[in-house]
Amino acid sequence: MTIIKICGLSTPDTLAAALDSGADMVGLVFFPKSPRCVDLDTARFLADQARGRAAIVALTVDADDALIEDIVAATRPDLLQLHGHETAARVAAIKARFRRPVMKAVGIASAADVAAARDLAATLLAQADGEDRILLDAKPPKDAALPGGNGLPFDRNLVVGLDLALPFMVSGGLDPASVAEAIRLVTPWGVDVSSGVERAPGVKDPARIEAFIKAARAACDDGGDARGKVA
Numbered sequence: 173m174t175i176i177k178i179c180g181l182s183t184p185d186t187l188a189a190a191l192d193s194g195a196d197m198v199g200l201v202f203f204p205k206s207p208r209c210v211d212l213d214t215a216r217f218l219a220d221q222a223r224g225r226a227a228i229v230a231l232t233v234d235a236d237d238a239l240i241e242d243i244v245a246a247t248r249p250d251l252l253q254l255h256g257h258e259t260a261a262r263v264a265a266i267k268a269r270f271r272r273p274v275m276k277a278v279g280i281a282s283a284a285d286v287a288a289a290r291d292l293a294a295t296l297l298a299q300a301d302g303e304d305r306i307l308l309d310a311k312p313p314k315d316a317a318l319p320g321g322n323g324l325p326f327d328r329n330l331v332v333g334l335d336l337a338l339p340f341m342v343s344g345g346l347d348p349a350s351v352a353e354a355i356r357l358v359t360p361w362g363v364d365v366s367s368g369v370e371r372a373p374g375v376k377d378p379a380r381i382e383a384f385i386k387a388a389r390a391a392c393d394d395g396g397d398a399r400g401k402v403a
């Protein structure tokens with residue numbers, strides 16, 4: 173089964189749409205420049221709504237320990253998504269301090285970036301017990317306000333047949349129309365979407381969330397996740 177993550181949920185209604193449609197993971201964004209950023213009180217409420225139904229993912233960008241501390245206290249996340257320039261050493265320090273698995277985002281635009289993802293996966297595996305994840309995303313355009321969540325794809329051909337030391341998700345410009353092809357082509361452990369299930373930046377669309385999850389599940393049923401990675 174391919175793991176499906178819906179990221180950037182910020183209201184009870186759209187979170188309910190993701191949960192009712194069968195999302196495996198739901199993402200809360202804690203990056204002030206993002207139109208999906210939630211404050212701690214909203215995040216606490218949404219995390220309580222999601223707990224037990226989907227894994228809770230807290231997304232930060234080069235956050236300091238004080239912010240992560242507050243986020244962990246408010247949401248008790250299952251996974252910390254690190255979407256900035258966190259080094260392997262910083263990732264290790266976050267893991268040691270907060271005792272949660274992490275998913276580290278890596279921007280992909282070339283074979284060298286894929287090699288960097290491979291090295292990072294091996295390093296994370298050596299540091300922990302295989303609980304961590306890698307997220308392969310598009311690189312943001314120069315001068316972009318956001319390091320992710322820009323609705324831009326990367327060349328999936330760079331990662332066809334990719335085998336990392338850790339399970340990985342694919343993101344970047346996915347939507348209900350493109351997710352099945354990405355699953356068939358790459359057979360990732362999971363897929364992650366934000367912009368592609370919105371009607372405007374930061375405004376999630378319940379119908380698009382449902383359509384995305386249906387399309388991803390149909391691709392799995394067609395054998396698109398033939399690698400059968402662990403959940």
Ligand SMILES: O=C(O)c1ccccc1N[C@@H]1O[C@H](COP(=O)(O)O)[C@@H](O)[C@H]1O
Pocket residue numbers: 179180199201203206207208231233255307309318319320321322323324343344345346364365366367368
């Ligand atoms: O969603 C955001 O606002 C965001 C902000 C800062 C860093 C990452 C963000 N989202 C992540 O970006 C990718 C791709 O998103 P999209 O589907 O192309 O819009 C995804 O992994 C989100 O988790």
